[in-house]
Amino acid sequence: MKRVAILGSTGSIGQSALAVVDAHAGQLSVVALAAGENAALLAEQIARYRPRVAAVATEAARTELVLRAGRGATTILPSGQDGLMAAATHPDVDIVLCASSGTASLEAALAAIEAGKVLALANKEVLVMAGALMIDAARRKGVALLPVDSEHNAIHQCLCGRDTRDVTRLILTASGGPFRALDRTALARVTPEDALRHPTWVMGRKIAIDSATLMNKGLEVIEARWLFDLPPHAIDVVVHPQSIVHSMVEFRDGSILAQLGVTDMRLPIQYAFSYPERWAAPVPPLDLVRAGALEFSAPDRDRFPCLGLAYRALEHGGAWPTVLNAANEVAVDAFLTRRIGFCQIPEVIVRALEAADHGLGAPVSLSDVRAADRWARAFTTETLGTLPSS
Numbered sequence: 001m002k003r004v005a006i007l008g009s010t011g012s013i014g015q016s017a018l019a020v021v022d023a024h025a026g027q028l029s030v031v032a033l034a035a036g037e038n039a040a041l042l043a044e045q046i047a048r049y050r051p052r053v054a055a056v057a058t059e060a061a062r063t064e065l066v067l068r069a070g071r072g073a074t075t076i077l078p079s080g081q082d083g084l085m086a087a088a089t090h091p092d093v094d095i096v097l098c099a100s101s102g103t104a105s106l107e108a109a110l111a112a113i114e115a116g117k118v119l120a121l122a123n124k125e126v127l128v129m130a131g132a133l134m135i136d137a138a139r140r141k142g143v144a145l146l147p148v149d150s151e152h153n154a155i156h157q158c159l160c161g162r163d164t165r166d167v168t169r170l171i172l173t174a175s176g177g178p179f180r181a182l183d184r185t186a187l188a189r190v191t192p193e194d195a196l197r198h199p200t201w202v203m204g205r206k207i208a209i210d211s212a213t214l215m216n217k218g219l220e221v222i223e224a225r226w227l228f229d230l231p232p233h234a235i236d237v238v239v240h241p242q243s244i245v246h247s248m249v250e251f252r253d254g255s256i257l258a259q260l261g262v263t264d265m266r267l268p269i270q271y272a273f274s275y276p277e278r279w280a281a282p283v284p285p286l287d288l289v290r291a292g293a294l295e296f297s298a299p300d301r302d303r304f305p306c307l308g309l310a311y312r313a314l315e316h317g318g319a320w321p322t323v324l325n326a327a328n329e330v331a332v333d334a335f336l337t338r339r340i341g342f343c344q345i346p347e348v349i350v351r352a353l354e355a356a357d358h359g360l361g362a363p364v365s366l367s368d369v370r371a372a373d374r375w376a377r378a379f380t381t382e383t384l385g386t387l388p389s390s
């Protein structure tokens, strides 16, 4: 029996993770659940899975959760960081699934590693903002970092314990998002509703916008750099609209190994939970004949500059990846709330990156990372106020 903590249990990934628990009730048990503000759904999850502990982000949500969950066997932890950390480091937990959105779970993820828990990582943002710290901690503690992002999960499967010295290239696939075929004029007019309609994956709002701008792929390039310890020039992106090939690895003899599967996040989540075993899938297998033709093309970095910005941030190093991530989060929120247009997202991020060189050094500690993150959010928020209305 593997005992899991799910950070972000009320979200898209969190609910898929609980579906995996349902499918493997004899092998998985839920010890800790943590969410943001959706106390109603978390209370339902508590009633069903009876975790030892549960946590929410705010005091208002905690008050509501205490009312809804009643006096059960579950301890409702303090709200905010303390609760999240306690959920992630509970002594009975073996695996922590980090699937909250944003960057709130960075400290909890680091604490889980320090406590020797296996970390199943969906939340790429924490690795983008503090990759060096997380990888150093995982190495020092001998803790496995198992990628849940389908692309990195695919690469993990292709590598299958092989030495990355034989790898010449990681090839991340990208669906291309809902605007793959739009020209610049049309892109400038897209609405949040258009952007939230992803062609192949069901997911939360922030990652849906990142997929439309291709920033999601950019963040994944940075994530891959840390997870697999390869330089930026050895990490490539191809557009593959069918999302059947989840990613590939090219070896020095020219062979390319690919991982294929249906587009369902339960599969990579289950892989992380079951690793190194493989369990029966909770979904029907891929029908290659029905899937039909598989297409691959180069991403258009002119129409989708966010991908190039992520490469620039990775190559530049220092505080840039942290700043890129924070500025993107603020810009995406501004787009979702109609304060800026779609094409202004990369414009805002460029300004933050370029300004970051004047004063921000390379973060070497968690407090440096948080300081860079705070600076970038404040700078980007201020920049938004200076833009012409979209």
Ligand SMILES: NC(=O)c1ccc[n+]([C@@H]2O[C@H](COP(=O)([O-])OP(=O)(O)OC[C@H]3O[C@@H](n4cnc5c(N)ncnc54)[C@H](OP(=O)(O)O)[C@@H]3O)[C@@H](O)[C@H]2O)c1
Binding pocket: 007, 008, 009, 010, 011, 012, 013, 014, 034, 035, 036, 037, 038, 039, 056, 057, 084, 098, 099, 100, 101, 102, 104, 105, 122, 123, 124, 125, 148, 149, 150, 201, 202, 203, 204, 205, 206, 207, 265
């Ligand atoms: N969805 C996908 O297909 C997919 C694929 C690969 C990677 N990912 C990554 O997985 C992460 C989650 O994505 P998602 O699509 O599941 O997002 P989502 O549906 O928006 O869910 C986000 C989850 O995080 C929780 N949360 C927000 N702020 C929190 C805080 N301060 N403390 C604790 N929990 C907090 C939310 O709680 P409330 O709802 O209760 O507020 C919710 O449970 C993201 O980093 C994303 O990039 C997602």
